[in-house]
Amino acid sequence: xxxLFKVGLVFLIVFNFLVPVIHYSCALAVIIAFFYYLFFKKSxxxxxxxxxxxxxxxxxxxxxxxxxxxxxxxxxxxxxxFYERYLVQGWMMLCLVFVLPILxxxxxxxxxxxxAVICSAFALQGLIHTLGFLMPNSVGSFILRIQGRYITGQxxxxxRAYSLTGAPFFDLxxxxxxxxxxxxxxxxxxxxxxxxxxxxxxxxxxxxxxxILSGRTGFVGLGLGLLLYLVYKWNDxxxxxxxxxxxxxxxxxLLVVFFGALTPTQQRKITDNVxxxxxxxxxxxxxxxxFTTGSTDAIETxxxxxxxxxxxxxxxxxxxxxxxxxxxxxxxxxxxxxxVFYLLVLILYQWLYFRQPMKMAKRGRSxxxxxxxxxxxxxxxxxxxxxxxxxxxxxxxxxxxxxxxxGVSYLEEQYALEDAIPxxxxxxxxxxxxxxx
Numbered sequence: 001x002x003x004l005f006k007v008g009l010v011f012l013i014v015f016n017f018l019v020p021v022i023h024y025s026c027a028l029a030v031i032i033a034f035f036y037y038l039f040f041k042k043s044x045x046x047x048x049x050x051x052x053x054x055x056x057x058x059x060x061x062x063x064x065x066x067x068x069x070x071x072x073x074x075x076x077x078x079x080x081x082f083y084e085r086y087l088v089q090g091w092m093m094l095c096l097v098f099v100l101p102i103l104x105x106x107x108x109x110x111x112x113x114x115x116a117v118i119c120s121a122f123a124l125q126g127l128i129h130t131l132g133f134l135m136p137n138s139v140g141s142f143i144l145r146i147q148g149r150y151i152t153g154q155x156x157x158x159x160r161a162y163s164l165t166g167a168p169f170f171d172l173x174x175x176x177x178x179x180x181x182x183x184x185x186x187x188x189x190x191x192x193x194x195x196x197x198x199x200x201x202x203x204x205x206x207x208x209x210x211x212i213l214s215g216r217t218g219f220v221g222l223g224l225g226l227l228l229y230l231v232y233k234w235n236d237x238x239x240x241x242x243x244x245x246x247x248x249x250x251x252x253x254l255l256v257v258f259f260g261a262l263t264p265t266q267q268r269k270i271t272d273n274v275x276x277x278x279x280x281x282x283x284x285x286x287x288x289x290x291f292t293t294g295s296t297d298a299i300e301t302x303x304x305x306x307x308x309x310x311x312x313x314x315x316x317x318x319x320x321x322x323x324x325x326x327x328x329x330x331x332x333x334x335x336x337x338x339x340v341f342y343l344l345v346l347i348l349y350q351w352l353y354f355r356q357p358m359k360m361a362k363r364g365r366s367x368x369x370x371x372x373x374x375x376x377x378x379x380x381x382x383x384x385x386x387x388x389x390x391x392x393x394x395x396x397x398x399x400x401x402x403x404x405x406x407g408v409s410y411l412e413e414q415y416a417l418e419d420a421i422p423x424x425x426x427x428x429x430x431x432x433x434x435x436x437x
Contacts, residue, residue, distance in 0.1 A: 003117070006103050009033065011121045013095050014175070014401055015165035016088070018147050024166070026095040033099040041101075048100040053356055053408050058097070060349050061090045064394065067345060071338040075317025082337070082395055089397035096401050104409060107416035114409035115182035116194035118402060122179035123203040125164060125172075126210030132162030133213055133274075134266050157277050159213055159269075167398060170328075170390040173214045175398040177221015177382060179207055182406070184225035185375050188232055189368075201250045212278040216293065220385055224378045232371060299389060303329040307336070315339035330387035330395070346394040353403040354380045357410045364414070372410065379403065 012029035019025050037044045048054050068083045103117070104110040132140040140162050144151065147166075151158045165172050183204060186195050195203055211218030233239060258267065276283050280293040305324070315338035319326060327333060334343045354376045361373035383399070386392035394400065 002105075003113075003120075006113075006117050007120045007124065009099050009102065010117050010405070011124055013092060013099070014121060014398055015125060015172075016092055016397075017164050017166050020146065026092055030095050030098055033102060036102065045101040048097045048104075048408065051097075051408060053411055054093075054097050054100075054404065057352055057404055058090065058093060060352055061086060061093065064346070064349055065090070067342070068337065071315060071342060072317035075315065082333075082391060085395060085397060089395075089400055092397055092401050093404055096405060100405075100408065103405070104412055107412045109413065110409040110416075111406070111413040112186065112189065112192065112194055114405055115186050118405070119179050119183045119186070119195060119203050119207065122176055122210060123206040126206035126208070126213075129163045129213045130206065130209045132164075133159045133269070134262070136162075157273075159274060160215065163210070163214055165398075167396075169215060170217060171396050171398050173211055173216065173218035174221070174386050174390075174392065174396055175402060176207060176211045176214065176218035177224065177386075178379065178399055178402050180211075180218070180221040180225040181228060181375060181379060181382070183207065184229040185371065187229060188371055197246075201246065205250070205254070212274060216278060216280070216295070217386065217389060221382055224382055228371075228375060228378055231374065295389065299329065303327045304332060307332075311336060311339065313339045313341075315342055328390050330389070330391040330393065333391050334387075334393070343393075349394045350380070350383055353400070353407055357407045360411060360414050379406075 009029050009032065012025040012032075016024055016026045019028050022028050022031070034044075049058075065083050065086045068086065072083070103114065106113075128139070128143070132143045143149075143162050143164055147161075147164070149161050151161050160168055163172055183195065183200075186192060187200070208222075211222065258270075262270075281291050284293065285291045302325075304327070308323070311323075312335060316323065316336055318337055319333075324336065327336075331343070334346060338345075358373055358376045361369045361376065363369070364372075383393050386396070392399075
């Protein structure tokens with residue numbers, strides 16, 4: 001039950017969806033944690049607000065807001081930019097830091113448990129999204145009503161609206177990629193009981209369902225997660241064979257469910273609407289011989305174009321439509337706001353999430369340390385890949401909150417394990433002295 005409680009708190013904070021009366025689910029998580037501290041802990045721990053890692057990132061987030069406001073004000077383009085997103089991001093991080101004493105109870109297992117909690121939260125999101133899509137008149141209607149959305153079912157890719165989050169499009173599928181990387185990291189832990197067997201299959205199924213329903217961008221993180229797994233497991237043929245058998249068995253079960261449990265209408269909605277969107281590259285290759293999607297074509301032809309040298313250096317404080325057309329590309333948006341120096345500031349800000357964890361992982365000089373170093377490197381690289389399509393570096397608040405949670409959990413676990421070694425050595429020394437006496 002305690003694990004589910006943690007999943008619920010992370011779900012409320014990370015997805016930050018609309019809630020009646022309270023307005024945002026982040027606030028609901030804080031209220032729940034407040035009463036938990038009041039009635040069960042009898043105190044209000046603010047430990048992690050003064051944690052060096054958390055404090056640095058919180059202050060840096062505030063500085064990013066100030067820097068961006070300075071850029072757009074100096075350019076006389078107030079009202080553009082991403083500063084409002086950074087304010088929301090900062091609020092979500094404050095909420096997370098407030099509940100961290102609940103999420104991190106046992107420091108020695110906090111990192112692995114954090115990844116299990118993240119995977120479970122995204123699997124729950126995928127389950128809700130799937131139910132909303134398959135049952136639009138009940139679950140779907142409820143989601144749309146509390147989120148203030150309205151669809152007729154005739155809109156292009158309308159099924160993306162059934163997710164329970166305040167950022168259902170680029171942000172959500174991008175964050176699913178982080179969950180995929182966390183999932184495959186857990187699979188590299190020998191004998192772990194967090195996500196294994198059918199439990200792991202079910203969690204990954206609903207994560208994949210969430211990616212398919214929310215956006216193809218999540219496949220980037222899925223690919224990086226598979227890369228992480230294969231780099232360290234490619235020569236374990238017996239494990240690869242067992243995984244293949246399990247995946248095949250799970251796929252056969254899914255076919256039974258698809259043809260036995262879903263109505264013909266639901267089956268057609270999946271095959272006629274969802275699959276052509278999720279696997280557009282395959283359909284394009286099948287029909288035209290070209291492995292492309294509408295998004296990749298737009299990136300090449302619409303979202304990237306030459307910028308003036310003054311814009312590259314200092315930016316324009318945001319899009320000026322008399323000079324440039326609208327663009328979704330992250331690199332373009334950030335360069336247009338503040339030029340190359342602003343982009344470098346964002347990269348430095350993003351690096352703060354990884355500097356300490358990667359330094360700690362490298363210091364361990366162990367197999368697990370090498371895996372974790374590679375994981376954090378892939379998470380960092382993930383942001384640069386996402387930036388090609390949309391504003392991602394330091395900007396996707398769902399991901400930034402996840403990275404903060406993973407980073408502080410990893411550091412707390414490593415510090416706890418380091419502290420445990422001298423204690424163990426001391427106990428052994430005491431035992432040896434007692435035997436000698």
